[in-house]
Amino acid sequence: MSNRYVAIMAGGIGSRFWPKSRTDYPKQFLDILNTGKTLIQSTFVRYNQIVPAENIFVVTSEEYRNIVAQQLPDLPAENIVTEPFRKNTAPCIAYIAFKIQKKDPEAIMIAAPSDNLILEDIAFNETVENALKFVESVNALVTLGIKPRNPNTGYGYIQHDPIEAAPGVFKVKTFTEKPNLELAKVFVKSGDFLWNSGIFTWKVKNIIAAFEKYLPEIHEVFAAYQGQFNTPEEAKVIGDIYAQCSNISIDFGIMEKASNVYVIPASFTWSDLGTWKSAYENMSKDYFDNAVVGQDVMVYDTHNCMVHVPEGKLVVLQGLEDFIVVDTDDVLLICRKDQEQEIKNYVADVKRNKDEKYL
16 A cells, blocks of 8 residues: 555664674675575565555665665665664654655554564565554554564563454553563563564554654654755754754653554564574574585584685684684684673774774
8 A cells, every 4th residue: 555654774783793794884784694685685675565665765874875775776765764873763763754754644654673584474464464454543553573482581572461452463561671581481481472573563643643742852853843854954954853862762762651552473483683693593504503604614523603704715614513603804703602692792892992993
């Protein structure tokens, strides 16, 4: 339908995929899984099955505008929306919501990350269609929930009512951001918690009303400039707008507070591909359970490793088990898989003690 729009959020820097993901070329623009498509290309293709290209917007940093244009040639140039600086997902969603509302006051919008892995396209399309139809007739903010496969502490969890509010749709009771391991185990065992996918659906006017109620300072500054959106003046004022916005996520700012939040449990395979371990889990493996990207990698007595190296470089590995090995032109990372949460700390140390060219 012509009033359906998609906003792909693509401004992050993907520091947990360092050193492959760099500040000037982050993970959403990389073929992390060696599929032949970058993550943002796969995301665009997925949503282009649901809405036409002219109804898809990519919200990203100004420094990535040309990369988006190069990787998504079917996306209209004016649909690349650039933020002057990163302020988390709430200002990002407010920005694109105000732009779309001015274009189409009755618009329905999907807001989605650029770097999810989603398999089973038919199941995905059916789930999204259910969400779109529900928000057409109900003042609702809908998120897609994923049945937990393990007590993952890197995801937010959603608890929902046991009784359907509509076929396949449940009222949300609580959100919990990234619980500790013991609490995550309790959530998974209970059976009434889902992972928060970060894929949202709503009528644009309803999410803007939620900003007015729960994040009034962000709503006020965007509303003050709404006459300039979709005009040449927009580029001149957006810096002033963002300078006045707090750095806050849509989950914390609105979804955890609003009373009209619903979740649709999804049946498709999903990963937010936030870490090298999550990439490893979703890649094909050799006989020794090594996930290898690189044509000239030779392994001996090496098991359960994630190996990502450049084409044209011969890499020989011996005696490794449960390691991440990532090589680029100027950085080599060798790290135990069970210590990968330390990568962000390594990046911080590099920033403090070495040249920023390595970031």
